[in-house]
Amino acid sequence: xxxxxxxxxxxxxxxxxxxxxxxxxxxxxxxxxxxxxxxxxxxxxxxxxxxxxxxxxxxxxxxxxxxxxxxxxxxxxxx
Amino acid sequence: xxxxxxxxxxxxxxxxxxxxxxxxxxxxxxxxxxxxxxxxxxxxxxxxxxxxxxxxxxxxxxxxxxxxxxxxxxxxxxx
Numbered sequence: 396x397x398x399x400x401x402x403x404x405x406x407x408x409x410x411x412x413x414x415x416x417x418x419x420x421x422x423x424x425x426x427x428x429x430x431x432x433x434x435x436x437x438x439x440x441x442x443x444x445x446x447x448x449x450x451x452x453x454x455x456x457x458x459x460x461x462x463x464x465x466x467x468x469x470x471x472x473x474x
Numbered sequence: 475x476x477x478x479x480x481x482x483x484x485x486x487x488x489x490x491x492x493x494x495x496x497x498x499x500x501x502x503x504x505x506x507x508x509x510x511x512x513x514x515x516x517x518x519x520x521x522x523x524x525x526x527x528x529x530x531x532x533x534x535x536x537x538x539x540x541x542x543x544x545x546x547x548x549x550x551x552x553x
Contacts (some may be wrong), residue, residue: 401515403515403517407518413516414518416540417538418490419539420535420539421540423539424534425523425531425534425535426521427522428518428519428520428521429519429521430517430518430519431517431518432516432517432518433514433516434515434516435512435514435515436480436482436512436513436514436515437492437495437510437511437512438482438492438508438509438510438511438512438513439503439507439509439510440506440509440510441506441507441508442505442506442507443506452504456499456502456503456504458503459502460495460499460502461495474490
């Protein structure tokens with residue numbers, strides 16, 4: 396069962412990586428870029444075949460490893 | 475106009491970051507993790523209000539900066 400996990404910084408948390416991208420886009424001549432936020436996408440291929448159980452497993456992985464829940468939020472979806 | 479860009483390694487390109495996550499998940503006791511691939515998600519907030527033009531602009535940003543098209547593929551979607 397394949398799942399996708401999206402990890403993003405919570406609103407209000409500074410995103411220096413996104414800011415760097417924004418500056419670089421400006422330097423390349425792209426105008427009208429109001430904001431850039433960078434997050435992670437993690438594609439999981441799990442042996443679990445039950446959709447609910449796989450989602451639950453992915454959720455636990457996020458809590459324990461994939462996301463820092465103090466500053467990041469995450470979302471799990473079926474691929 | 476807000477857009478999301480997903481940048482992933484092309485199939486066949488080694489993903490050491492994903493492999494590291496896979497090992498870490500195994501070490502934490504998660505079983506049945508067949509594979510992990512890690513990509514980037516970039517949220518763009520563009521001043522452009524026309525959906526087609528914004529998408530085109532994001533596409534150009536991917537070509538020039540956000541993705542290394544030799545080893546990465548990207549996908550742009552409206553947020």
